[in-house]
Amino acid sequence: MKQLVVKDIEKCVGCGLCMYACSRKFAKRPEIGNSSSAILAVSLSGFERGATVIFCRACTEPPCAQVCPTGALKPKKGGGVVYIENLCLGCKYCMDACTLNAIFEREDGKIAVCIHCGYCSNYCPHGVIAYEEVEV
Amino acid sequence: MRDAVLVIDLTNYSYEIEHRPDLFEKWIGGTGVAVQLLKEHMNPKADPLGEDNVIVLATGPFTPAYPLASKTVALFKSPLTGNLGESHAGGRTATSIANAGYGAIVIKGQSKKPVYLVVENGEVHFKDGRVIWGIPDSLIVGRIIAENEPGRGTRTMMRIGGAGERLVRYACVTTETYRHFGRLGLGAVFGSKKLKALIIRGRKKYLPADTKKFREVYDEIYRTAIESDAMKKYHLLGTAANIIPLNELNSLPTKNLQSARFESAEEISGEALAEHNLGRRIACSHCPIACIHLAALRIPYENEPYFYKTIMISYDYELIYSLGSMLGVGSRDGLLRLIHRVESYGLDAMSTGVCLAWATEALSKGIVSEKDTIIKLSFGDVENYLKAIDYIYEQPNEFYKHLAMGIEHASDVYGGKDFALTFGGNEMPGYHTGYAAHLGYATGLRHSHLDSAGYSIDQKVRDLTPREVIDRLISEECWRQVLSSLVVCFFARGIYTSDLISRAFEPLGVEISEEEIKRKGEEIYKEKLKLKVEMGFKPENLRFPKRIFKIESLHGKLDEKFVEEAKEYYIKKVREIIG
Numbered sequence: 001m002k003q004l005v006v007k008d009i010e011k012c013v014g015c016g017l018c019m020y021a022c023s024r025k026f027a028k029r030p031e032i033g034n035s036s037s038a039i040l041a042v043s044l045s046g047f048e049r050g051a052t053v054i055f056c057r058a059c060t061e062p063p064c065a066q067v068c069p070t071g072a073l074k075p076k077k078g079g080g081v082v083y084i085e086n087l088c089l090g091c092k093y094c095m096d097a098c099t100l101n102a103i104f105e106r107e108d109g110k111i112a113v114c115i116h117c118g119y120c121s122n123y124c125p126h127g128v129i130a131y132e133e134v135e136v
Numbered sequence: 137m138r139d140a141v142l143v144i145d146l147t148n149y150s151y152e153i154e155h156r157p158d159l160f161e162k163w164i165g166g167t168g169v170a171v172q173l174l175k176e177h178m179n180p181k182a183d184p185l186g187e188d189n190v191i192v193l194a195t196g197p198f199t200p201a202y203p204l205a206s207k208t209v210a211l212f213k214s215p216l217t218g219n220l221g222e223s224h225a226g227g228r229t230a231t232s233i234a235n236a237g238y239g240a241i242v243i244k245g246q247s248k249k250p251v252y253l254v255v256e257n258g259e260v261h262f263k264d265g266r267v268i269w270g271i272p273d274s275l276i277v278g279r280i281i282a283e284n285e286p287g288r289g290t291r292t293m294m295r296i297g298g299a300g301e302r303l304v305r306y307a308c309v310t311t312e313t314y315r316h317f318g319r320l321g322l323g324a325v326f327g328s329k330k331l332k333a334l335i336i337r338g339r340k341k342y343l344p345a346d347t348k349k350f351r352e353v354y355d356e357i358y359r360t361a362i363e364s365d366a367m368k369k370y371h372l373l374g375t376a377a378n379i380i381p382l383n384e385l386n387s388l389p390t391k392n393l394q395s396a397r398f399e400s401a402e403e404i405s406g407e408a409l410a411e412h413n414l415g416r417r418i419a420c421s422h423c424p425i426a427c428i429h430l431a432a433l434r435i436p437y438e439n440e441p442y443f444y445k446t447i448m449i450s451y452d453y454e455l456i457y458s459l460g461s462m463l464g465v466g467s468r469d470g471l472l473r474l475i476h477r478v479e480s481y482g483l484d485a486m487s488t489g490v491c492l493a494w495a496t497e498a499l500s501k502g503i504v505s506e507k508d509t510i511i512k513l514s515f516g517d518v519e520n521y522l523k524a525i526d527y528i529y530e531q532p533n534e535f536y537k538h539l540a541m542g543i544e545h546a547s548d549v550y551g552g553k554d555f556a557l558t559f560g561g562n563e564m565p566g567y568h569t570g571y572a573a574h575l576g577y578a579t580g581l582r583h584s585h586l587d588s589a590g591y592s593i594d595q596k597v598r599d600l601t602p603r604e605v606i607d608r609l610i611s612e613e614c615w616r617q618v619l620s621s622l623v624v625c626f627f628a629r630g631i632y633t634s635d636l637i638s639r640a641f642e643p644l645g646v647e648i649s650e651e652e653i654k655r656k657g658e659e660i661y662k663e664k665l666k667l668k669v670e671m672g673f674k675p676e677n678l679r680f681p682k683r684i685f686k687i688e689s690l691h692g693k694l695d696e697k698f699v700e701e702a703k704e705y706y707i708k709k710v711r712e713i714i715g
Binding site for chain 2: 013014015016017019020023024027028029030031032033034035036037040041042043045046047048049050051054104105106107123125126
């Protein structure tokens with residue numbers, strides 16, 4: 001199966017194009033801004049130390065799904081989760097459970113989590129991330 | 137269209153959010169809207185360092201919809217020139233303001249005690265800034281706030297260093313460590329308001345009017361940016377690529393423009409920096425180019441064997457000019473240490489370098505003495521320039537107090553006007569290419585080389601008449617009002633043509649023709665010029681330093697008569713435009 005993977009984290013320039021791509025990923029309802037984005041470019045406590053991207057690494061035993069009280073997050077075959085938005089209470093237990101802090105709060109109080117669609121990888125100008133077949 | 141304006145009052149620690157569709161529909165955003173907000177909120181006679189000065193930060197309609205719309209415009213009254221101050225910065229400021237839901241932010245009043253502000257959607261938090269006040273190093277201030285405030289990755293962190301606190305009239309505001317509202321002293325205005333830092337964070341969304349076209353136009357801009365030659369120069373060596381060509385064209389101001397060729401240009405060129413020092417490149421938010429070049433400098437501790445520090449220093453053409461060739465500094469390590477010192481205090485690099493170059497010549501001519509300068513300033517002497525930068529911040533005597541007010545002022549006090557390289561009170565940028573460059577600094581509304589790119593006219597065209605030069609400069613500056621209202625990076629000007637701009641507006645639900653866009657540029661130019669005149673700008677008083685006529689440029693020796701004729705014509709044009 002295909003997943004979003006990191007190719008060379010040291011090449012990240014912190015431009016955040018991936019974040020804005022994530023907001024546009026649905027052809028029928030692309031968004032402008034970062035509310036629904038599930039990938040985040042950050043500096044390493046100041047840009048003097050460079051930058052990095054944070055997103056779901058598709059755990060095979062995802063803690064976020066284990067703490068979800070309503071089943072809004074369900075483990076996906078091969079790793080990662082499926083997010084069923086209308087079941088989500090906005091409790092944010094999942095955000096606490098993720099060691100990478102890779103689940104983000106949206107403007108409306110619900111969450112954004114990477115679904116490994118790979119759309120953002122088309123907009124990484126420096127080859128930091130890619131969408132590739134991975135062994136499950 | 138995003139139309140919220142956040143108005144913050146530091147005197148009363150209060151704020152309001154207004155919706156102003158009128159402003160954003162008519163004046164686009166950025167500089168167009170900021171001019172109107174400054175007119176509404178500020179008395180043009182305000183003391184630049186008093187309670188009545190107002191800061192406007194404005195973003196444009198393409199942020200964060202499209203790539204390369206990564207800039208923010210700041211408008212204020214400049215404590216350096218006493219007239220309109222405008223500076224632009226990248227980093228994450230524009231996207232953070234937009235993602236927090238604002239089109240513009242107005243900051244009025246003056247706090248009694250040091251504060252820093254945290255702005256988010258719908259709220260402003262006034263935070264006690266006493267503990268971080270007095271920390272002179274803007275990098276340290278940034279780290280402390282980064283550790284204490286949430287919003288990693290979605291926030292901007294604008295702050296001042298010691299120079300802003302001590303009201304050096306050319307102190308800058310630094311954002312995201314390496315980007316600056318550099319010119320004309322916004323840092324001193326922050327300092328006068330006891331505002332140490334401004335953090336803005338947000339996670340909002342907006343919906344395009346036409347979803348399909350939105351993704352199509354986005355992809356077109358993105359592809360052009362990364363695949364065409366439009367921005368290639370910035371991908372590779374960065375703006376530092378200009379050092380060698382400008383030196384070869386007799387256009388690189390050297391040793392306070394006693395020459396326009398620098399014998400050590402190769403040493404401090406973009407090529408040499410890339411080969412020996414380039415350690416990393418980073419980008420402004422939502423820009424694929426990553427033009428921010430960081431040099432890694434390894435510095436040994438003299439008395440401690442095997443003990444080093446490695447610092448990362450952002451360099452660009454203008455810094456290499458002002459702290460390199462202008463000061464006769466031909467060693468890369470020396471140059472980088474000077475840039476780092478200026479960065480730490482939060483000084484404008486261009487003004488600092490030009491001020492030190494003037495002081496060096498003033499000392500050598502005996503206009504000032506070593507008692508004034510405390511140390512012997514001489515071209516190429518990095519160690520003493522480092523000390524002199526400390527003194528600009530510390531202001532230990534009358535001389536450095538004056539120098540901290542810029543050399544238009546210092547040369548009023550001490551003399552040496554002929555070689556005080558300022559235009560409209562602002563220290564000159566690094567192009568001695570010919571008439572258009574110098575006339576551009578003088579007539580440009582922010583006295584910047586970026587107002588009207590005279591250096592580019594000089595390199596492309598020969599044999600223009602004085603009138604033709606002025607007409608071309610004004611025409612280019614009118615167009616650039618569109619770019620700085622949108623607010624797209626000027627480096628992307630080859631991509632954002634009037635045709636593309638018109639098409640990019642469409643998916644956002646705005647219909648605007650190419651002609652209308654151009655007309656708006658002219659209207660914004662006129663509004664800004666009128667505001668400048670209300671603030672006391674008199675084109676009759678424009679001064680051209682005698683030095684520029686003495687040194688060969690790309691156009692040979694410049695003729696004073698040509699410049700006088702151009703000035704007369706410009707005065708007439710100003711009258712015509714403002715009516």
